[in-house]
Amino acid sequence: MKSAFMITALALTTVMGYAQAPKAGFQVTLSSPQGDLADFVDDQVGFGIGGHLFFDLQGGHALVPRIDYIAYSNDDYDGEAKASTLSFGVDYNYFLERRANRGLYVAAGAAITRGKIEYRDDYDAYYDYSYNDTALGFSIGGGYRFNSNIGVEVKYNTVSFSKYGYDVDAPSLNASFVCRF
16 A cells, blocks of 8 residues: 555656646535445435645646545434545546636546444434444546636545445545635
């Protein structure tokens, strides 16, 4: 894992040498949980926020290192289920107009994701539990930049956590409002 991290860091450092000055930004996200995550929070939409840097690599190519936090919650008659993800990753964007930060683009990325799941039973504390794990996740999607400062993005994220012999499949479909300065 450390060698993969070092190779990725070296590659990013080399590529960043060709980039223009970065733009900082943030995103606000609505997240539709899928798989085991959807079952756990009873398909309740999650809300998220994050920050990123945008590196224009010329010719429509861009790298976007980012951090995202998304939280889900479902309070039903038996108890409260909460789940959250904190992701540190990087996306590659390709703008179809061949000019970064303009118009329609496709995106693919990878992230180290920390997932947390908690359940609190209203009637019996014996059934309360908390679970967290870290895993590598991937995303694919696209977006549209209305101008260099404002855009929207839709991405499908996939990540699976495994701990104590339990596997939790936690993909999500995210729609984000993206702002850059």
